[in-house]
Amino acid sequence: MTAASRCRLAPLVLLLALWAGGSRAAGAPAVSEPEAVDSLDIGNPVADSVETEALGRERARRAGLESLVPELAAHPYRLAPGVLDFRNRLSLSPAYGFLGSDHLYALRLTYDPGPWFGYEASLAHNPGHAVHAVLHTLSAVVRAPMRGRLQPYVSGGYGMMIVFSGQTLNTAPVTKNALTIGGGLEFYIRNDLALRADMREATILGQQRNRAGTVAYDYAQGTIGLAFYRTVRP
Numbered sequence: 001m002t003a004a005s006r007c008r009l010a011p012l013v014l015l016l017a018l019w020a021g022g023s024r025a026a027g028a029p030a031v032s033e034p035e036a037v038d039s040l041d042i043g044n045p046v047a048d049s050v051e052t053e054a055l056g057r058e059r060a061r062r063a064g065l066e067s068l069v070p071e072l073a074a075h076p077y078r079l080a081p082g083v084l085d086f087r088n089r090l091s092l093s094p095a096y097g098f099l100g101s102d103h104l105y106a107l108r109l110t111y112d113p114g115p116w117f118g119y120e121a122s123l124a125h126n127p128g129h130a131v132h133a134v135l136h137t138l139s140a141v142v143r144a145p146m147r148g149r150l151q152p153y154v155s156g157g158y159g160m161m162i163v164f165s166g167q168t169l170n171t172a173p174v175t176k177n178a179l180t181i182g183g184g185l186e187f188y189i190r191n192d193l194a195l196r197a198d199m200r201e202a203t204i205l206g207q208q209r210n211r212a213g214t215v216a217y218d219y220a221q222g223t224i225g226l227a228f229y230r231t232v233r234p
Contacts (some may be wrong), residue, residue, distance in 0.1 A: 024158070077190050083145045084188070086112040090232045095225025099126045105224050111232070116143055135137055135161045137180055151194070154183040161204055174227065176206040186227060193233070194227040 085178040105125045112118035118141040126133040139157025146152075161178045165171045182200025189195065204217040 024047050046049055064105060064218075079149060079188060080191055083147055084191075085115065085144065086118070086145055087115050088113065088232050089118075089229055091227045091229045093225050093227040095196065095198065095223035097221070097223030098122070098179055099133075099202065099221050100219040102126050102128045103109070104221065104223060106225070110141060110227075113139070117141070118143075120157070131163050131165055133161050133163045135178060137178060139180060149188040151186045151188065152183065152184070152200045155198075156181040157199070169206075174206070179205070180221065182221070193231045194229070196223075196227045198223045198225075212228060 013182075025232065091108075091110045093106075093110065095106045097104045097106070103126070106122060107124075108120055108122045110118050110120040118137045120141050122135075122137045122139065124135045126135065132134045137157045137159025139155045141153050141155045143151060143153035157180050159178045159180070161176045162174065163174045165173075180200045180202050182198065184196060184198035186194040186196045198221075200221045202221045203218045204219065205214050206217070208215040
């Protein structure tokens with residue numbers, strides 16, 4: 001065989017060799033990698049119980065809602081046994097009612113540093129027809145804690161009433177002193193929520209035109225609302 005013939009056959013021999021190698025590789029059995037073993041399939045009861053408990057806690061955490069007050073999660077309307085403890089308690093109470101013959105909207109914030117005595121700041125709006133007024137007072141609240149859901153109290157305080165003219169008058173606001181005295185009753189739905197009814201006498205002290213001295217105007221003030229309680233740790 002001449003050198004020229006060998007050069008022409010060399011590419012054909014190379015192609016045959018590559019085809020034979022590929023056929024042998026395709027016919028060889030495939031080697032599979034070992035599969036991952038689940039811990040629940042290895043027959044270890046201790047590992048199984050730990051993992052199952054962890055999965056259960058995770059599902060419960062995702063499915064349920066966390067209670068703002070954990071002790072009330074199971075029994076939302078149960079009161080704590082014994083006499084209610086008002087120490088270090090803070091309450092926010094929105095209310096609606098009347099002052100004299102007009103409507104009254106009030107917001108009260110109360111803090112009880114002890115079991116029977118507390119301080120209360122109140123801001124109320126009286127939207128009258130000819131005039132409207134804003135009444136803000138600081139009061140002392142005295143109570144005798146009892147067993148059960150009904151909790152009475154008495155209160156008395158001092159504040160100021162700012163009287164604004166309505167749309168029919170164009171006058172400057174007038175500030176008058178105000179004294180309040182009265183009491184109320186709370187009905188506890190649970191430890192941190194109560195219905196609150198309040199009745200007070202509001203005495204407004206001011207001046208009257210063409211009359212010397214101080215004039216007192218008495219108004220009946222009544223409200224009903226909710227009281228949201230929280231314990232403030234000292």
